Amino acid sequence: MKPIIAVLLGSSLLFSCAEPGSEFRSKIDALDWGSDTCLVYGHKVPDVDAVASSIALSRLMCSLGHECEPRLAGPVNRETKFVSGRLGFSLPVVQEKVLPGSRIILTDHSEYAQSVDGAQDAKILQIVDHHPGGDIDGVPFVVCEKIGAASTLVWELFGSAGVELDKTTATVLLAGILSDTHFLTKNATQRDSTALSALALQLDMSAEQLAELSKGMAEADSDYSGMSDTEMFLDDVRDYKLSGCQVRVGSLDWVGREPLDAFLDRVLGAMHALYDGKTLYFAKVDAREQDGSTVSYVLYCGADAEKVARACFGEPVRDGVCRSPRKLNRKYDLVPMLTKALE
């Protein structure tokens, strides 16, 4: 019989004897790294969280001794440009395609439709994402949990690895969490809030500074000035494969710079210009009503998309436009509704 004290302390003794992060490190070391540099990618149409999580995860892998470099799957959106300029961090280079067999790590997405071109034939070593339910499987290291930001998951991985965050990486992760959670007001969990507080503390940023930064980011995000209608639609678009159908869903905000109908016309015009006759095109436009509540307009393009939109939202309020009386989240509300209607 074991002495009772050893039984009680057994697990914690084992744990405290080991070097901090050693369990995590050995999991990472066991991956098939090969000899080339592994590229770390967020999703296509990179937003702040996608870029931040890829930069930071790449940094973490480098500090664990694995040669990694972040890349962009395409040009970044306005908010990302704004915040990288404002906080002074440099953006990865754009590389829109990866070669067959190359080693990659994916952050902030887990579906091929959103992944860099060539991902299907690449070796995907890791996925760190906060949108469960993607179609990429067979990946040896996966962290996929439904929380506010992929950047929060990467911050937690630094903790698991026992690696201290340098200032630049902390800055980048703070931006990612602020952006995806709209300063902890959208899809945020306690874990996002813990991570953001720790990062703000490390960077010596006050709640006022965070609020101000977040406001600037939101404004940059909905500032479509100087963009063509197509660029505006493509600024925040995600592709999905839903019930076997290719579906593209844009997400925009109407902030009253022009009449709502004029804005919806511009978005519809862009969708029709891009429409290839196969892909189902939708867009979600969030708009603040006079009473202060926010509703979502769901725009569609083409006969098949119209059928789906009607099944989800009933009679259109005008040609090409349905209305949801409550604000919809693209990934957690709209996509499940479209999936169900397509089945």
Ligand SMILES: [Mn+2]
């Ligand atoms: Mn994200």
